Amino acid sequence: MSQAPLGRACAAVLRRDLTLAWRRRGDIAMPVLYALIVTTLFPFALGPENALLQRIAGGAVLVTVLLAMLLALDGMFRSDIEDGSLEQLVLAPQPLALMLGMKILAHWLTTALPLIVIAPMLASMLQLPAAAMPVMMLALALATPMLSLLGAVLVALTAGTRRSGMLLALMLLPLCVPVVIFAAGALAAAQQGLPWIAPIAWLGAALALALVLAPLACAAALRIALDA
């Protein structure tokens, strides 16, 4: 069997996933719409005073983005399991972890990137001060790939089950507690004019670790879940 070079195989997986996502553009809009709706509800629930909204803006946007990503996470491997292409990926001669890494990248590009793009709008709806905006973007840019990577491991674990929506949220909660704490910590520090680089550095360190380990864990989890 002739083996495709690694670079071409990665590009092919990435292109395939992005094309599939583009064919169903409506699905890309769903998390964005969800985040917009949730953000709109906050002022109604808490009252429209600017001071209060300003205080909660950072945390509210972070949690909203996290929940919107959780909504999309469930579908990461679903269609590939249904049509059997995930089994083909497992059988392929290329390292599974790398191929899954490409799939996670494609998923991040199609779900998290639109959310990051509209995050400034969501934040300004809640009156987040402009000075804290760059820190929020930085925190989101580091936190969302973490969530995609961690979520992918858990989605792979539930690949062999039918009902996984609520279970996924239950399993992801303990894992995303540190991510939320550090991202929101950086934002709160920036809003109070304190140095915010330490929590951002922690997030970056965690992301570096997850980038290396999560695809490997994801591959191991998928092998367990598909091994009937």
Place this chain on the structure above:
Amino acid sequence: MSSWIPLWLHKLGSPPTFYRFAGKLRPWMLALAIVLGLVALYGGLVLAPPDYQQGDDYRIIFVHVPSAWMGLFIYGVMAVSAFIALVWRIKLAEVVAMESAPIGAAFTLITLVTGSLWGVRMWGTWWTWDARLTSELVLLFLYLGVIGLYHAFEDRRQGARAAAFLALIGIINVPIVHFSVNWWNTLHQGSTVRLFGPSTMTDSMIWPLLTMMVATKCYYVFSLCSRVRADLLALEGGKDWVRQIAAGESAR
């Protein structure tokens, strides 16, 4: 096969041998748990003097602290047997890991409930976002995730392996959560109410606590033995040794 591992340990890994062994161990552990538990309760509730600050309210620690220890200890047992189950694919290790999870979750829940009962008297609130309380809550969610994943699969062994993997992810996560929560709490509010300072307890309070700790360990072994026995029977339903037991039961 490594020669340094004694033969009886290999034998214990086989379901029928473990079934018989657990059956012998079970009543002794239950008896020990009841006796030690009653002694510890008498020592804690009657013999130990009331605290000079908290009065009699502190006596809940004789349940609270041993449960908190057990919550962490059982997670450790679960993670070790999950590792054994994933690496060596020993069926018994899978069963032990999965049957430990509900017991650990129960102890964690007891810790949270007794803690908030104490908190409402001492702090005036059922719940506060203290670092320790939050870590304990996250631990409960970790347990629930493992139990939920185990039951989500139709094939039990596959579910056990997936949940064992999740337990291993969790054991990496526990220290990360612990440190990040500590950092988070100290950032927001400087003063933390510490349940366990470097306090010097008198001997009359220490010994019921340690006795209760041994009692909860014995109860865990008893409960684990019972659950594993039932699970092994279900898992090995078609095997000869189970048939013999079933025939013995029906002949009676």
